[in-house]
Amino acid sequence: MTNPLIKEIFNSSEDYLGKEITLTGWVRTHRVSKNFGFIELNDGSSFKNLQVVFEDTLPNFDEISRITLGSSIKVTGVLVESPGAKQPVELKSGSIEIIGLADLDFPIQKKRHTFEYLRTIAHLRPRTNTFMAVFRVRSIISYAIHKFFNERGFVYVHTPIITSTDAEGAGEMFRVTTLDHHNPPRNEHGHVDFSQEIFGKQAHLTVSGQLTVEPFCTAFRNVYTFGPTFRAENSNTARHANEFWMIEPEIAFGDLNDDMRLAEDMMKFVINEVMTQAPDEMEFFDKFIDNELIKRLDNVLNSEFKVITYTEAIDLLNKSGHEFEYPTTWGENLQTEHERYITEQIFNKPVFVIDYPKEIKAFYMKLNEDDKTVRAMDLLVPGVGEIIGGSQREDRPEVLEAKFRQFGINLEEYSWYQDIRRYGTFPHAGFGLGLERAVMYITGMKNIRDVVPYPRTPNNVLF
RNA sequence: UCCGCGAUAGCUCAAUGGUGGAGCAUUCGGCUGUUAACCGAAGGGUUGCAGGUUCGAGUCCUGCUCGCGGAGCCA
Numbered sequence: 001m002t003n004p005l006i007k008e009i010f011n012s013s014e015d016y017l018g019k020e021i022t023l024t025g026w027v028r029t030h031r032v033s034k035n036f037g038f039i040e041l042n043d044g045s046s047f048k049n050l051q052v053v054f055e056d057t058l059p060n061f062d063e064i065s066r067i068t069l070g071s072s073i074k075v076t077g078v079l080v081e082s083p084g085a086k087q088p089v090e091l092k093s094g095s096i097e098i099i100g101l102a103d104l105d106f107p108i109q110k111k112r113h114t115f116e117y118l119r120t121i122a123h124l125r126p127r128t129n130t131f132m133a134v135f136r137v138r139s140i141i142s143y144a145i146h147k148f149f150n151e152r153g154f155v156y157v158h159t160p161i162i163t164s165t166d167a168e169g170a171g172e173m174f175r176v177t178t179l180d181h182h183n184p185p186r187n188e189h190g191h192v193d194f195s196q197e198i199f200g201k202q203a204h205l206t207v208s209g210q211l212t213v214e215p216f217c218t219a220f221r222n223v224y225t226f227g228p229t230f231r232a233e234n235s236n237t238a239r240h241a242n243e244f245w246m247i248e249p250e251i252a253f254g255d256l257n258d259d260m261r262l263a264e265d266m267m268k269f270v271i272n273e274v275m276t277q278a279p280d281e282m283e284f285f286d287k288f289i290d291n292e293l294i295k296r297l298d299n300v301l302n303s304e305f306k307v308i309t310y311t312e313a314i315d316l317l318n319k320s321g322h323e324f325e326y327p328t329t330w331g332e333n334l335q336t337e338h339e340r341y342i343t344e345q346i347f348n349k350p351v352f353v354i355d356y357p358k359e360i361k362a363f364y365m366k367l368n369e370d371d372k373t374v375r376a377m378d379l380l381v382p383g384v385g386e387i388i389g390g391s392q393r394e395d396r397p398e399v400l401e402a403k404f405r406q407f408g409i410n411l412e413e414y415s416w417y418q419d420i421r422r423y424g425t426f427p428h429a430g431f432g433l434g435l436e437r438a439v440m441y442i443t444g445m446k447n448i449r450d451v452v453p454y455p456r457t458p459n460n461v462l463f
Numbered sequence: 464u465c466c467g468c469g470a471u472a473g474c475u476c477a478a479u480g481g482u483g484g485a486g487c488a489u490u491c492g493g494c495u496g497u498u499a500a501c502c503g504a505a506g507g508g509u510u511g512c513a514g515g516u517u518c519g520a521g522u523c524c525u526g527c528u529c530g531c532g533g534a535g536c537c538a
Contacts, residue, residue, distance in 0.1 A: 031497050038497055051498080069488095086498055104489065109474060110499045111487050116530065117474070171536065208538090233536055234464060246538060325534090336534075389538065434538030447531095448538095459529075 005045035009079065013089045022076045023050065023091065024099070026127065029110050032065045039067065041075065041091075047133055047280040051082060051090040058096060069109065070102035070127065115450050122454050122463055130289070133281035134451055137274055138439045144273035145226060145247055145435075148266050154249060155220040159209035161228060164201060165413060172232035173204035174242075205230035210248050210430060211364070211417055214393065217250040217428055218420055224249035226435075234458050238447040239384065239437060243456040250430035256366075256375045256392040259429035260352050263379055263388050264305045266433070267350070271297050274442055281443075290444025296382065297442065299349060306351040310334070310373065313342055313353050320346070331357050336385055343380040350381045363407040364417075365391040367399055377431070384441045390431020397421035 003022050025043030032038075035056045040049035052075050054064055067073070077093035084090070107121050108128055118125040125131040149156065162176050178198045179185065185193040194202045206212075209225035216223045229246040249266075251258060275282055275297065286294045308316070317328040317338055322345070326335040334342075334353070343351045355373040358365070365374035379388035394400045400421055404411050411418070439451040449455040454463045 029499070031500050033497075033500090034494055036495065036497090038500090040498085053496080055495090083496065084498070105473065107473075109488055111474070112499080113474065119530095171538095229538080231537075235536060236464085236531095237534080237536090238532085240537070244538070333535095386538070432538055437538060 006041070006043045006048070006050045007045035009050060009089065010046055010048060013079065016079045017081065017089065018078065020076065020078050020094070021091070022074065023052075024074045025072070027067055027069055027071045027073060027102075028127075029069060030067055037065055039064075039073070039075075039096075041073070042127075042132075047129070047136065047278075047284065051084070051087050052077070052093050052096070053090055054093045054096055058093065060096070060098075063098065064096050067098065068102040068104055068106060070106040070124075072099040073097060074099055115447065119449055119455070119460075120462070126453075129284060131450070133278070133284050134439070134443055134445060135453060137278050137281055137443055138435075138451060140274050140277050141270055141439055141442065142226075142245075142435065144270045145266070145433075147273070148269045149222075149224050149249065152222065154222045154224050155216065157209075157213050157216045157220075157223050157225050158227065159206070159212040159225045161206050161230075162199075162203050163206045163212070164199070164203055165211065171207050173207055174230050174232045176203040176205060207231055208248065208432065209246065210250070210432065213248060213250050213430075214417070214420055214428070217252050217430075218424065218426070221252040222249070236458055238449075239440070241436065241448050241452060241455055241457050244448070244452070245435035247433040247435060248430060250428060252428050253426055254392075254429050255427055256354060256377055256429055259390050259392060259431055260305070260307065260354075260377055260379075263352075263377075263390065263431055263433070264350075267305075267379075267438075268301055270438065271301060271442060275301075285444045290383075293444040303349055305379070306347045306349060308342075308351065308353055309355040310353055310357065311355065313338075316346055317341065331359065333360050339378075339380045339385050340382075343385070344382045348382060350379055352377050352379055361391070363403040363409060364393050364400070366394045367403075375429075379431075381441050383444070383446075384437050387437045387441055388431050388433045390429065392427065392429040395421055395425045395427050397425065 002019070004016060006023065006025070009016055023041060023043055025041045028040040028042045028049050030037060030039045037054050039052040039054065041052050042049045054061065058064060074097040075091060075093050076095045077091045079089055080092050082088060082090040108124055113128070118128065118131065126135055146156065179192070179196065185196045187193040197203065206229060208229060209227060213223055213225045225248045227245065228243060230243055232242065233240070249262060251262060282294060311330065313334065314328050314330050317324065320341065322341060324337055326337065328338060342353070343349070354375070354377045355368060356376045357372060358367060358374045361374050361376045365376050367374055375392035377390050378386050381387050394403060397418060400418060401411065404414060436448045436451050439445070440448060443451065445451050449457060
């Protein structure tokens with residue numbers, strides 16, 4: 001008698017056919033007749049359930065007939081070919097032991113639930129088909145990213161989660177404090193005395209690992225961060241969360257073209273890994289979540305990403321004849337409607353938009369020779385919009401210093417960042433990929449709250 | 464934060480200002496190969512909260528809370 005996982009049974013059922021095996025897992029659903037019944041058993045190893053058949057020869061047949069969804073059981077029986085059309089094999093049970101009976105009010109039922117409802121039971125939703133598929137794919141994507149960079153010799157750097165910089169320009173920050181909210185210590189001017197903070201000054205949760213990973217780029221050449229990121233914006237959209245995971249590679253002696261090539265290779269590598277490692281899950285997404293998903297991802301794997309400049313993008317939008325709600329004026333940010341039109345209507349594939357006006361991009365991006373644009377790139381994908389934002393970095397100390405002044409940034413606080421340019425400057429570039437946006441893109445899921453195990457969004461810190 | 468929509472049984476949804484219903488789930492009964500099994504019956508409600516209009520409010524009005532869609536911020 002052996003104790004295989006359901007995954008192993010489906011992968012090599014001929015090894016187990018006719019043999020007695022023991023399985024442990026949870027009841028996904030069951031159907032009962034007078035003298036026999038079926039249990040769909042999931043043991044976590046596979047997206048697919050194994051059908052367990054039980055008959056009234058079982059001493060505890062009545063008990064098993066009333067088994068509740070979600071209950072954990074241990075089944076011993078013989079694996080046989082299934083007469084049913086929907087599964088190749090099934091387990092003819094000799095004994096079923098109830099390990100943990102689920103209460104009758106187990107909220108996940110044999111019916112379709114809305115994602116909104118399932119968000120309120122985030123601790124139970126991994127037991128549904130959709131979320132089991134989402135979180136397995138999320139895991140595969142995460143590993144694929146590490147694999148991609150590791151195979152290319154990148155060093156993985158754990159940049160800090162608590163930071164002291166307060167003007168990274170990437171958004172509102174959460175404060176990290178140990179002071180008493182109601183009665184903070186005050187200095188002689190009556191202001192809060194932050195010198196009594198545990199760090200002796202104000203601290204925040206990181207909004208990006210980029211600035212602190214750049215110094216490691218000066219040592220290891222190619223590096224990346226992959227960790228949690230926090231933005232305190234009151235964003236209420238399907239693609240923003242207050243806590244999310246970001247991947248930020250930084251490459252030495254490379255320019256924006258190298259950066260884009262890296263981003264494209266990475267996206268293709270990750271998509272390919274997911275398609276080969278999670279075919280059942282991807283088939284499910286294609287069938288129930290997004291009917292165009294696999295077709296679209298195949299198209300991505302087999303085509304080159306388009307590259308256009310911001311100026312060309314504005315031009316294309318103006319010539320499209322399409323009525324936009326917001327004007328398409330050079331110098332203004334591309335609105336979501338513009339980005340979607342470019343990637344979905346004009347090209348229908350991933351598009352890099354590069355060379356944005358310097359005024360609408362971050363201070364650290366390299367100024368082009370036209371003195372008007374910077375070497376920035378956004379990767380837009382159909383369905384999600386912006387999935388990657390990156391740039392070649394400004395590597396000229398005097399230009400960077402001028403940028404600091406223009407952006408009103410305290411030079412002293414960023415002297416360490418300027419040091420990268422003082423001590424052996426070099427061309428370098430990098431980007432940030434939102435892990436959740438990659439998961440959304442690859443699974444077809446439409447809301448970021450449904451690709452994060454326990455999403456943190458305004459008004460929502462359940463669990 | 465702004466604009467729009469919504470909140471009714473455990474879940475998913477109906478209900479012209481006039482006695483709040485259905486499907487699924489639950490309980491009971493039936494059924495020898497089901498696939499969200501099927502068939503029959505039963506139980507299940509302070510209609511999100513607080514006010515107001517009205518003879519009468521799930522329905523109309525005001526405020527609040529929460530959710531969803533879109534926008535901004537971005538990944």
